[in-house]
Structures are given as C-alpha cells and as structure tokens.
Amino acid sequence: MEVEAIEMFINFLRLIGLPKSVGEIYGLLFMAPRPMAMDEIMERLEISLGAASQGLKLLRSFGAVRVVYERGNRRDHYVADLELSKFATAFIKDELQPRTQMALERVKRMEEAMADLPEKERRVLRERLERLKHWLDKGQKILPWLVRFMRL
Numbered sequence: 604m605e606v607e608a609i610e611m612f613i614n615f616l617r618l619i620g621l622p623k624s625v626g627e628i629y630g631l632l633f634m635a636p637r638p639m640a641m642d643e644i645m646e647r648l649e650i651s652l653g654a655a656s657q658g659l660k661l662l663r664s665f666g667a668v669r670v671v672y673e674r675g676n677r678r679d680h681y682v683a684d685l686e687l688s689k690f691a692t693a694f695i696k697d698e699l700q701p702r703t704q705m706a707l708e709r710v711k712r713m714e715e716a717m718a719d720l721p722e723k724e725r726r727v728l729r730e731r732l733e734r735l736k737h738w739l740d741k742g743q744k745i746l747p748w749l750v751r752f753m754r755l
Contacts, residue, residue, distance in 0.1 A: 608634045609648075619694060624654040625661055629668065629683060638671045638680035665693040688753040695750050703742045710736055 609630030616626035627648045632639060639647075645655045659681060662668035667690035673680045684690070710732055717725050717732075 628658040632683035640678040
C-alpha cells in the first residue's frame with residue numbers, strides 16, 4: 604500500500620514539474636503512521652542527504668510537510684499535512700502564477716525584438732506569439748479560480 608501511495612505522488616508531482624524525490628518523500632510521510640526523522644526517510648527511500656534535505660525544504664515551503672516535536676529526541680521529525688488543497692494552492696500561488704507572468708514578459712520582449720526581422724518572418728512569428736499569449740492569458744485567468752476552488 605505504501606509503494607502505491609508513493610508512486611501515485613511521484614506521478615502527480617512530476618506532472619507539475621517537481622523531482623521524483625519530492626513525490627517519494629511526500630508519499631512516504633502521507634502513509635507513515637508516525638513522524639519520521641530525515642535519516643529514516645533517507646534510509647527507507649534510499650535517497651541522498653541532499654535529495655532528502657531539498658525535498659523536505661520544498662515540501663515545507665508549500666505547507667505540505669511540517670516539523671513536529673518529539674519528546675526526548677533532538678532530531679527534527681516530519682509529518683505530511685493531509686490537507687492537500689493547501690499544498691496545491693501554495694504551488695499555484697508561489698510557482699505557477701509567477702511563471703505565467705514571467706512568460707508573458709518574455710513574449711513582450713520577443714515582440715519588441717521582432718522589429719528588426721523581415722516582414723514575412725515578423726508575420727509568422729507575430730501569429731505564433733499571439734497564440735502563445737492567448738494560452739498564457741487563459742492560464743492567468745484560470746489560476747485564481749483554481750485557488751478559490753481549492754479552498755472550498
């Protein structure tokens with residue numbers, strides 16, 4: 604059952620561009636019956652210190668994982684936040700929305716750079732950039748709606 608959960612989160616998080624190790628860590632913690640220390644996570648998943656550290660840091664930044672106190676133990680222990688909507692909302696706000704905005708700014712710079720091209724090339728590129736802007740605009744419009752939907 605644990606392997607199935609881990610594979611599910613690997614596939615889901617890869618879909619949104621996150622490394623395999625992030626999916627592995629979240630899947631393991633999601634199914635773990637108790638908090639786990641980083642060295643336990645590394646051992647169970649057979650991942651490096653760097654992958655574990657970076658994955659936990661990223662998951663914490665999205666609010667998907669949190670540190671919990673364990674009496675008598677100096678090591679940090681981690682648990683998955685089971686409220687997946689917080690994770691998805693943070694990813695949309697912190698990653699997708701800024702990237703969409705940056706892409707629109709790049710398109711604008713490309714449009715400005717087209718001035719030096721021959722008319723025939725400009726026409727072709729203008730059409731392609733218009734298509735790209737159309738999809739980026741749609742993305743910018745739907746992302747806030749997705750954030751609201753996640754909070755329901």
